[in-house]
Amino acid sequence: MNRSRRARAISVSSALVMMVGVGSLAGCASEAGGAEGEQELTVLFNQSNEAGSEWLAKEYEERTGVKINPVLSPYDEIASNLALDQQSGANTIDVATPWYVSLGDLAADGVIQDITDWVDETPEIDVDDFIPAIWEPYSTIDDKIYGLPFDGDTHVLFYNKEILERNGIDKPPATWDEYLEQATTITENESADGIYGASVFGQQSPLILGASFANRLAGFGGSFLDEDGTPTIDSPEAVQAAQALVDIDDVALPTPAETDFGVGNSAWFAGKVAFIENWTDLGVKSEDPTTGSEVAGKWGVQLLPVGEEGQEPRASLVSGFSWVITANTEKRELAEDFIEFAASSEVNAALLTESPPTGVDPSRLSSLEDETYGKEFPEIQEVNRATLSDALEWPTGKNATQAAQVLTDELASLIAGTGGTAEETMQRVQEQWETLLADD
Amino acid sequence: MTDLATRRRSGPRWVRRGFVAPTVLVTVVLGLYPLIFIVGAAVTESSLGKPFQSVVGADQIVAAATDAGVIGSLVRGTLYALVVAAASTILGTAAALALWRSAFAGSAARIILLLPLALPPVVVGVLWRLIFTPNGGLLDTIRRMIAPGTEPLAILSDPVLAIVGIAVADIWEWTPLITILVFAALIGIDREVMEAASLDGAHGLRLLREIAVPAVAGTIAAAFVIRLVLAFKLFDLVDVMTKGGPGEATTVPAWLVWKAAIEQFDVGRGAAITLLLAVVVTLITLPPILIARRSHG
Numbered sequence: 001m002n003r004s005r006r007a008r009a010i011s012v013s014s015a016l017v018m019m020v021g022v023g024s025l026a027g028c029a030s031e032a033g034g035a036e037g038e039q040e041l042t043v044l045f046n047q048s049n050e051a052g053s054e055w056l057a058k059e060y061e062e063r064t065g066v067k068i069n070p071v072l073s074p075y076d077e078i079a080s081n082l083a084l085d086q087q088s089g090a091n092t093i094d095v096a097t098p099w100y101v102s103l104g105d106l107a108a109d110g111v112i113q114d115i116t117d118w119v120d121e122t123p124e125i126d127v128d129d130f131i132p133a134i135w136e137p138y139s140t141i142d143d144k145i146y147g148l149p150f151d152g153d154t155h156v157l158f159y160n161k162e163i164l165e166r167n168g169i170d171k172p173p174a175t176w177d178e179y180l181e182q183a184t185t186i187t188e189n190e191s192a193d194g195i196y197g198a199s200v201f202g203q204q205s206p207l208i209l210g211a212s213f214a215n216r217l218a219g220f221g222g223s224f225l226d227e228d229g230t231p232t233i234d235s236p237e238a239v240q241a242a243q244a245l246v247d248i249d250d251v252a253l254p255t256p257a258e259t260d261f262g263v264g265n266s267a268w269f270a271g272k273v274a275f276i277e278n279w280t281d282l283g284v285k286s287e288d289p290t291t292g293s294e295v296a297g298k299w300g301v302q303l304l305p306v307g308e309e310g311q312e313p314r315a316s317l318v319s320g321f322s323w324v325i326t327a328n329t330e331k332r333e334l335a336e337d338f339i340e341f342a343a344s345s346e347v348n349a350a351l352l353t354e355s356p357p358t359g360v361d362p363s364r365l366s367s368l369e370d371e372t373y374g375k376e377f378p379e380i381q382e383v384n385r386a387t388l389s390d391a392l393e394w395p396t397g398k399n400a401t402q403a404a405q406v407l408t409d410e411l412a413s414l415i416a417g418t419g420g421t422a423e424e425t426m427q428r429v430q431e432q433w434e435t436l437l438a439d440d
Numbered sequence: 441m442t443d444l445a446t447r448r449r450s451g452p453r454w455v456r457r458g459f460v461a462p463t464v465l466v467t468v469v470l471g472l473y474p475l476i477f478i479v480g481a482a483v484t485e486s487s488l489g490k491p492f493q494s495v496v497g498a499d500q501i502v503a504a505a506t507d508a509g510v511i512g513s514l515v516r517g518t519l520y521a522l523v524v525a526a527a528s529t530i531l532g533t534a535a536a537l538a539l540w541r542s543a544f545a546g547s548a549a550r551i552i553l554l555l556p557l558a559l560p561p562v563v564v565g566v567l568w569r570l571i572f573t574p575n576g577g578l579l580d581t582i583r584r585m586i587a588p589g590t591e592p593l594a595i596l597s598d599p600v601l602a603i604v605g606i607a608v609a610d611i612w613e614w615t616p617l618i619t620i621l622v623f624a625a626l627i628g629i630d631r632e633v634m635e636a637a638s639l640d641g642a643h644g645l646r647l648l649r650e651i652a653v654p655a656v657a658g659t660i661a662a663a664f665v666i667r668l669v670l671a672f673k674l675f676d677l678v679d680v681m682t683k684g685g686p687g688e689a690t691t692v693p694a695w696l697v698w699k700a701a702i703e704q705f706d707v708g709r710g711a712a713i714t715l716l717l718a719v720v721v722t723l724i725t726l727p728p729i730l731i732a733r734r735s736h737g
Contacts, residue, residue, distance in 0.1 A: 080702045083488040105705050109489025192589060194575065204685035254574040257597035257686045267575070402704040413687030416599045 041334055042069045044085075044096035046078060046321055048261075049151060052351055052358030056342050063341070066334065075099065075319065076207050079106055079401065086111045086328050094329040095338060097150050097321040099207065100138045101404055104397035107141050112324040116145040118336055129345050129365050133315065133391035138322045138363070141397060147322030148343040149363035154315040154391065155215050155277045156383045158286070158301050163195065163274040172275075176219055176244045176305045179275065180251070186274045187251040199264040199273040200248055202256025204412040206404035210394075211318035212256075213411055215277050216241035218316040218392035220307035225395055231437055233407065234423075234430035240307060242414060242422040249415055257415060269293045277304065279319075283380040284357045291357070301379050303386050315391040320363075349373060362387075399436045406432045481711035488705040496708070504712040509688060510696065513713075514720050516603070517692040521671035521724070524607050528671075529664045531611065532618025537648055539619065540626040553616040561613065565680030568609035572596050572681075596682050599689040606677050606690055613677075614670055618663045625659035626652060661732035665725055672721050693717040 045053040053070035060068050071093065073081050079102035085093045087109075098106060106112045119125055119139075127135065130149055138149040157179075159172045167186050173179035183197025190196070201208045217223070222237025232238070249256055253267050268276045269286070271294045276282070285291045286299055303313035323339040325332060341347060343363075349370040351360040362368055362384050374381045395403055410429050413419030419428075480486075482501055485493040504510045539549060556564065571578040574592035583593050595605040629652065637651045653660070675694040678684055684691040684699065691699075693713060701710025 076703070080488060080705070083705065084702075087489045087491070105487075106489070109487050109705065111489045204683040254592040255594040255597040258569075258574065258594070263573075263575075272575075402706065405699070405704055409684075409688070412685045416597070416686030416689065418599050418687045418689070 039065065039334075040067045040069060041094050041331060041338055042071060042092055043338070044071045044073055044078060044082060044093045046075045046097055046151070046359075047072045048075055048359040049097065049321070050359075051354065051356040052151075052360050055351065055354055055358060056347070059347075060338060060341055064337070066338070068338070076205055078102075078321075082106065082324075082326065083109055083111045086326055089328075091326070091328040093326050094331050095335045096324050096326060098147075098324060100147065100149075100317075100320050100322045101206070101394045101396055102401050103138075103146050103322060103324070104141045104395075105399065105401050106324065107144070107146050108398045110327050112146050113327055113329075113332070114144050114146060115148075115325060115336075119145045119148070122336075122340065125340055125343070126345060130363060131365055131368070131387050133387050133389075133393075134317065134320065134363055137317060137393040137396050138320055147324045148339055149320065150323050150343060151321040151359070152361035152363040152384070152387065153279055153318060153320035154361060154384065154387055155211060155304060155318050156280055156301050156380075156386075157304050158268070158276050158278055158282055158299055160268075160271060160274050160295060160298060161300055162271070162298050163190070166190075167274075172300065172302055173305050175309055175311075176216060176307060179305045180244070180247055183248060183275060184251045194272055196251070196253040196267075196273050198248060198252045198275040199259060199267050200245070200252040200256040201259055201261065201264050201277070202245070202249070202252075202412075202415060203258065203260040204408055205260070206401075206408045207319045208260055209256075209411055209415075210404055210408045211316075212277065213241055213245060213407070214316045214318050214392060214394070215304050216244045218314040219304050219311075220244075221311060221314070223392060225437075229395075229397075229437070231395075231430055231433035233433055234426040237307070238426050239422045242411060242426055245411065246415055246422060257412065269295060271295050271298070279359075280361050280380045280384050281352075281357055281359055283377055284353070287377075288355055288357050290355065301383055303383055312389070313386055314389075315386040317387075317391050317393045320361075353377070395437060397437065403433050403436045406436065478711045478714050481707050482715050484708060486707040486711065488702065488707055491707055500708045500712040501715060504709060504716055509691070510713055510716065512688060513691045513693050513696045514716060516690075517672060517674070517694075517717070518720060518724055520603060520607065520674065520692060521668055524610050524671040525664055525668040527607075528611050528615045528618050528667045529660060532615045532663065532667075533622050533653070533660055535615070535619040536622035536626060537652065539623055540652070541648075550620075553619055555616075556613045557616050557620075559613070561676035562680055564609055564613045565677045568605070568612075568677075569596065569681045572605050597686050599686050602682050602686060602689045606674070606681055609677050609681065610671065610674065614667060618667060621663045621666075622656055622659055625656035629655050658732060661728060665728045665732055668725055668728065669721070672717070672724075693720075 043053070050072055053072065057068035057070055060066060078096060078098045082093060082096050082098060083106065085091065119127065125148065131152065134149050134152055139145050139147045157172065163186060164172065167189055169182050169185070173182050179198070186195070186197035201212050203209060217238055220237040220240045222235050222241060223232060226232045253259060253264070253273050264276060265278070265282070267273045268282070269291060283299070283301055286293045287296050304316065306313055323343050325335045325339070329335055345364045345366045348360070348362060348364045349367045349372070351358045352362060352367060352370065352373045353376050367373060368381060368385050368388065394400065407429050410419060410425050414422060414425040419425045481491055483497055484491070484495050487493070572595045574580050574594040579593055579595070583590060595601045633655070634647070634651065637647055642651055673694055674692050675698060678690050678692060678695045682690040684695050697710045697713050697717070700713060701707045
């Protein structure tokens, strides 16, 4: 073997050794990465729960060493982002918190996992401690469990005591008629100074305008579906609820159609509106210095008004969120462990009083009796107990998301004055719902 | 000999194919694949999580073509695109002519002009939403100063004015593009032609109308086509400013497609509306494209 051949042979051998070495190192790195990868979990959160996501990530990492990567999404885009993530094959999300109304569509599309067996076999989840009115709509589709309740999210009526006092109103409204009357008085007296009787969430989104309608539907004693699951959205109560939205339009913070959560809440914190229907956590935010609230100590809260005096108030489950496990995650066990922790009674109670506010409302019976919550926010804890008796829930099966959008679009047309009467509007919704929810 | 000749011919042929390959690949990836996907989704039951479930033929396309909401949005979108494209082209051309004849056509003026273009559409939407907000927005503040005690001006929640509000924001955002394109064409006009026209007695507006504008007519027509297509694609401003409302007052086709496919999980219906929109856009943009070609010719 001459020198050049020997040199070539050495070079080739060295190259092979290096390739094997690099390959082995790469393999080790890959395994190490895989092991590390298993200790991370990517969780898709509603943007409103940003502080809650940070608290959960920190607490869970401290307890288990597992890193949580929170991904934030606008509340009305969680379901579609989740579906696109799974359908595209990206599969970056392991756990998510979609609006409970979208559970049926996500399950039908195979985007989330059936967790019935795990829930049945895990007594630590303590299903009996979930508020019964919240448990079923937030978890179950066709007798199978797809989610665990995260954010209870019922609406109540907050009022600004100072504004009421200035206008000679000594008692907040018990009925929706009184609410309209009081709001009209305040707007007439103070709108020149930029103060209005009510802030009404009316932007054309199911979670915004749909929530305002659901509040009135609950108050008038109506429901979205009857006991057999057939739509009853053209009932006299539903028509009254739609009409109540039209009536308040003229005296509310201009204009409901442009009022989303940001606009409405800003007006409330600035002391520019007397009434606002909102999640119970608004009380926590109203007292928190980090929100810039000017109404700390000046507000009161009560259950939503009803149709007639003496009628039993009813909670409205407008926009709660559930824990789900994505269909294509390879970290099922870790995901189970995380949501067992995040949905626990202990965590729900802790999230209610954290600062900065987490945007989370009670989902557990024990939270309704929690000592810290009761001590810091007794009025809010009390109104949350309304969920104990009964609550109005949205349809949750297949096409429920589309049904909610149909209702929202028709209501927006009604309020804009282009949809005919309230009765005609609700009849159109009923017809479309009968088709959409027929497969349910 | 024959083999050698074949090899010589085949060598350059493969090289030629190699050079063309990237273009073909880009066309397939950017054009053909989406088209096949959209047609496939339109003729099948397709949801966001499960596309192409079962073939339904032309059912969804027929349903979309006969749906009053879809027809309404296509008509609304077409009228909107024509009006906004015409307004942008007229204003953009006027601004370009003014710049061309002005002493202030320097870099500062061009940077100011480019600002709206540089902003992301979502930011433009937020900006104009703040201007139109009926409770403390810029217009409302002016209204309070000029006519205190009057009703707030609620542009974005008015079924007629809402689309006008979006059009104003849209025109503000994209008119500078027309200005830049036309201005670039104007500075390319042969100086001798302008001097000759001046010697022949053409000055001021006449010089612009009879010499400058005809000289750049092809560019103006091409800019109009670009603006028309941009106006048909309107989505961001609607999402930020009105969410398609009030009612259906600002529901344009792109918004309707997004709502059907992404928000309601009905990708099949979204694809069917997209195909109808493609037909409408082709029919509407064909005449100005032909005019632009003739002008350039």
